[in-house]
Amino acid sequence: MTPVNPLLGDYSELFMLLAALTYTIAFLAFTIDLMRAKTIPPEPADVEESSEQSNRSRLPAQVGAGVEWSHSGTSPRGGSQGNAGTGAAGSSGMGYEPLRRPAARIGVAVSAIGLLIHLTGVLTRGIAAGRVPWGNMYEFVTTGALMVMAVFLICLIFRDLRFLGTLITGLVLVMLMAGAIAYPTPVAQLIPALQSYWLIIHVSIAVLASAIFTLTFCLSVLQLIKTRQERAGRPSSSGVMRLIPSAKALDQLAYRLNGIGFIFWTFTLMAGAIWAEAAWGRYWGWDTKEVWTFVIWVLYAGYLHARATRGWEGSRAAWLSITGYLCVVFNFTIVNMYFAGLHSYSGL
Amino acid sequence: MAPDSQTETQPGSLNATEMLQWAWRQLTSMRTAVQLLLLLAVAAVPGSLFPQRRANPAVVTQYLEDNPDIGPWMDRFQLFDVYSSAWFSAIYLLLFISLIGCVIPRAGVYWKHMRARPPRTPRRLSRMPEHGTLSLPAQTAMTPASAVEDASGLLRRRGYRVQVQDEDTDTPSVAAERGYLKEAGNLLFHVSLIGVLISVAVGGLFGYRGQKLIIEGESFTNTEISYDFFFPGTNYDTDWLAPFSLTLNDFDVSFDRSETNYGNPVDFTAAMTTRENPEAADRIETLRVNEPIGFGGTNVYLIGNGYAPMITVRDGNGNIALQGPVPALPQDPTYNSSIVIKAPDAQPDQLGFVGFFLPTAVVDDNGVAFGSDPDPFNPQLNLNSYYGDLGLDDGTPVNVYQLDTTSLTQLNGRNTPDGGITLGAYQTYDLPEGKGSITFDGLKRYVALDIVYDPGKTGALISTSLALTGLILTLTISRRRVWVRASTHDDGRTLIEYGLLARGKDQGLSKEALSIGAALAAQWSNTLHPANQPQQEGSKQ
Ligand code: HEM
Numbered sequence A: 001m002t003p004v005n006p007l008l009g010d011y012s013e014l015f016m017l018l019a020a021l022t023y024t025i026a027f028l029a030f031t032i033d034l035m036r037a038k039t040i041p042p043e044p045a046d047v048e049e050s051s052e053q054s055n056r057s058r059l060p061a062q063v064g065a066g067v068e069w070s071h072s073g074t075s076p077r078g079g080s081q082g083n084a085g086t087g088a089a090g091s092s093g094m095g096y097e098p099l100r101r102p103a104a105r106i107g108v109a110v111s112a113i114g115l116l117i118h119l120t121g122v123l124t125r126g127i128a129a130g131r132v133p134w135g136n137m138y139e140f141v142t143t144g145a146l147m148v149m150a151v152f153l154i155c156l157i158f159r160d161l162r163f164l165g166t167l168i169t170g171l172v173l174v175m176l177m178a179g180a181i182a183y184p185t186p187v188a189q190l191i192p193a194l195q196s197y198w199l200i201i202h203v204s205i206a207v208l209a210s211a212i213f214t215l216t217f218c219l220s221v222l223q224l225i226k227t228r229q230e231r232a233g234r235p236s237s238s239g240v241m242r243l244i245p246s247a248k249a250l251d252q253l254a255y256r257l258n259g260i261g262f263i264f265w266t267f268t269l270m271a272g273a274i275w276a277e278a279a280w281g282r283y284w285g286w287d288t289k290e291v292w293t294f295v296i297w298v299l300y301a302g303y304l305h306a307r308a309t310r311g312w313e314g315s316r317a318a319w320l321s322i323t324g325y326l327c328v329v330f331n332f333t334i335v336n337m338y339f340a341g342l343h344s345y346s347g348l
Numbered sequence B: 001m002a003p004d005s006q007t008e009t010q011p012g013s014l015n016a017t018e019m020l021q022w023a024w025r026q027l028t029s030m031r032t033a034v035q036l037l038l039l040l041a042v043a044a045v046p047g048s049l050f051p052q053r054r055a056n057p058a059v060v061t062q063y064l065e066d067n068p069d070i071g072p073w074m075d076r077f078q079l080f081d082v083y084s085s086a087w088f089s090a091i092y093l094l095l096f097i098s099l100i101g102c103v104i105p106r107a108g109v110y111w112k113h114m115r116a117r118p119p120r121t122p123r124r125l126s127r128m129p130e131h132g133t134l135s136l137p138a139q140t141a142m143t144p145a146s147a148v149e150d151a152s153g154l155l156r157r158r159g160y161r162v163q164v165q166d167e168d169t170d171t172p173s174v175a176a177e178r179g180y181l182k183e184a185g186n187l188l189f190h191v192s193l194i195g196v197l198i199s200v201a202v203g204g205l206f207g208y209r210g211q212k213l214i215i216e217g218e219s220f221t222n223t224e225i226s227y228d229f230f231f232p233g234t235n236y237d238t239d240w241l242a243p244f245s246l247t248l249n250d251f252d253v254s255f256d257r258s259e260t261n262y263g264n265p266v267d268f269t270a271a272m273t274t275r276e277n278p279e280a281a282d283r284i285e286t287l288r289v290n291e292p293i294g295f296g297g298t299n300v301y302l303i304g305n306g307y308a309p310m311i312t313v314r315d316g317n318g319n320i321a322l323q324g325p326v327p328a329l330p331q332d333p334t335y336n337s338s339i340v341i342k343a344p345d346a347q348p349d350q351l352g353f354v355g356f357f358l359p360t361a362v363v364d365d366n367g368v369a370f371g372s373d374p375d376p377f378n379p380q381l382n383l384n385s386y387y388g389d390l391g392l393d394d395g396t397p398v399n400v401y402q403l404d405t406t407s408l409t410q411l412n413g414r415n416t417p418d419g420g421i422t423l424g425a426y427q428t429y430d431l432p433e434g435k436g437s438i439t440f441d442g443l444k445r446y447v448a449l450d451i452v453y454d455p456g457k458t459g460a461l462i463s464t465s466l467a468l469t470g471l472i473l474t475l476t477i478s479r480r481r482v483w484v485r486a487s488t489h490d491d492g493r494t495l496i497e498y499g500l501l502a503r504g505k506d507q508g509l510s511k512e513a514l515s516i517g518a519a520l521a522a523q524w525s526n527t528l529h530p531a532n533q534p535q536q537e538g539s540k541q
Helices: A006-039 A044-048 A102-129 A137-158 A162-181 A197-232 A247-280 A288-306 A315-338 B016-027 B030-044 B057-066 B070-076 B086-115 B144-157 B180-206 B457-476 B509-528
Strands: A057-064 A067-073 B130-136 B161-165 B173-178 B208-215 B219-221 B229-232 B245-255 B265-275 B283-288 B293-295 B298-314 B320-325 B337-343 B350-358 B361-363 B369-371 B380-388 B408-412 B421-424 B428-430 B437-453 B480-488 B494-502
Touching: A006 A102, A006 A162, A067 B509, A102 A137, A102 A162, A137 A162, A137 A197, A137 A315, A162 A197, A197 A247, A197 A315, A247 A288, A247 A315, A247 B298, A247 B457, A288 A315, A288 B030, B016 B086, B030 B086, B057 B070, B086 B180, B130 B509, B144 B161, B144 B173, B144 B480, B144 B494, B144 B509, B180 B457, B208 B219, B208 B245, B245 B298, B245 B437, B265 B293, B265 B298, B283 B298, B298 B337, B298 B350, B320 B337, B320 B437, B337 B380, B350 B369, B380 B437, B421 B428, B421 B437, B480 B509, B494 B509
Parallel strands: none
Antiparallel strands: A057 A067, A067 B130, B130 B494, B161 B173, B173 B480, B208 B229, B208 B437, B219 B245, B245 B265, B265 B283, B293 B298, B298 B320, B298 B437, B337 B350, B350 B380, B361 B369, B380 B408, B380 B421, B428 B437, B480 B494
């Protein structure tokens, strides 16, 4: 057993605080970006065409050696393919558009800096404790927040999700504050029940899955708002919602991410069962933590089915995705703190 | 996913067969699957809100005592046995019947798909959600046939199964399809879930689970009577018990002594001598939390530990009525433990003691002793004593960790005038009325072991691994079809049309379409003018 290093632990907390401050700036920048959305000149294609049509891209081009190519389809990335010509891309997709959004750029850049500081905080915590930094509530929530931010920034490489910036940085701030206020825990060694390499595997994947579900939760909430707007027939270019893609585009991205999250959650469930077998001699015993992990798994399975079921796609599926995430949060907070069970590792 | 109804409607109203068919279609429909899944999620929740008999029988009894009105009703609705209740079982069994009814017909359909060739090229490719055209200049030597040849090679390299069609006509085409494993993954996932259910059932039928508390220096032989608690599976035969034995030589604990986490446990290690069977040689093994010891399928787990104070009880006649370690049950992280001592051999009256053991006793301002540290720095016993009939002689099983004091007479206790018994290390206390004495001779540790045989767990591991594999396949692979047709234009140019179609929702289809279009364009502008570099390498995704 390597002894813990409380001094390094103090530095870790300082880094966490700095990360939170940095994220606050990013939060403000993203919020300004949304507020200023009204002033961005709408694209001509966006105003009249329905979301379905504005989503279409055309791509006629002279490629070379006299070969001519033209293409038409529904590209959610618009003309960002960068191959030849730029098709008209509607704002209902999630490709990067040639709009000037300086505040959003600042938000992303500051978030990235915050992520580095945050990462330093989590790493120093791990080094201070001489183990992986996810062994109690404080560590789950700080590492979880790091994962949410990382998943978000990675997704930004592929899709223009900057409209999520406010929600994500806001949630991450809440998580960091919860860690500092509700669950402050000094650096410590692990209790014997947690001394297993399964802690590394099981918990890290659980945190990753939860981070992905955090993203889809935001997407599903926006999807519901957008659906209401679209039903009411309000033009998508009005107000704060101007920068937010169509309900359909949100739904599709949420589906993809929920699918990936579900794979990780399934793995979490399996790894947890294997660990439970090694620790307690049974792989499944309906312990409270196991019950809730199962409930979440079944809910997301229900979501995946709902998307393929007539009458359940769209808003109902979005509600399932939201319920699933609320259960993830419940499982992490209330169940860890107030429900008796074998998983009494919350360190409270 | 309901199988299509193939029966003709009989004259008259619905008959019994049709009713059954209708019910079956309802049960195996996607909508029912969603509803059953949600129902299952909701039904699982009460088991986390109310104490469950299987995990905590004593807490359930207590709950029933505390809630005499509502408790029995809750019991009637099996709220203390949620996961074996009729309603919970009904939901998951219906779900699995629905699953089987859903998956088996699909397996047949899938088998046909698997071997089918890519479907014929539709007449109008411009109807496809993604489509495009390329035109090659007239002066090239490119014929429609060679263009289709090129396209089919390109698609094959991209992982498509291809089939050239209408080769001998003016408008040859290639049909291509990929993603056959998506459906296979879906089937594998759902079938594996059935495998999980079967594995759980096998474990419940043919396995067993037992508990045993072993004090340092004691041994255990794996026979039914050696267990403190023994829970055989429904079809378990005790002749199957593996003939191993083990001895607890030493149990080592260490607690965190750093300033911030003083007293947290850091390590529990049990040093064991084990023997696979009576003829086998002794082995020295270490048992730790998370690291069970195995005996050919039967595993021994370290579940708990505590202190066993060594006690000597002398009876009213001055004879030793009890001598040895008595396990105390820890109640909190400082090993503040409850203890019950029974001396049924005491004469003329049987003696019983109930109270606390504190490893490090500290007396607070009110004179009440409490435990302050899990290590034995100042061990102390605080006991009340009783005499009378302990109720052990009539053969009915009683809990060794409880003393039913209703038919006993109290000798002394915390609330009697002379107070209860307080015993430090190596001290002796003489009981009132010459009933005898009790001595605290020393301290041993014990371990609580779970011993488990679960023949279903390998199956469960294999099934869940297959399920995960299937899930990854079905959620990451897209099923796509591509058609490319070539023809010669009146002005001599070669015209290429392509179209793409996905099964189900597929966000990446348009990206794939652009990528294929670009790859075709790049390939042909390359072959036509190798020197003239085309634009970007569009074929790379
Ligand atoms: C034990 C409960 C079940 C679980 C945990 C489960 C889970 C899943 C999951 C995770 C998927 C992947 C979804 C996707 O590809 O988007 C899926 C797909 C599917 N499941 Fe289930 N399932 C269950 C029961 C059923 C039942 C009872 C049926 C039939 C009524 C069914 C029919 C299907 C079908 C048809 C799909 C493909 C949906 C699509 O095309 O997207 N499943 N299931």
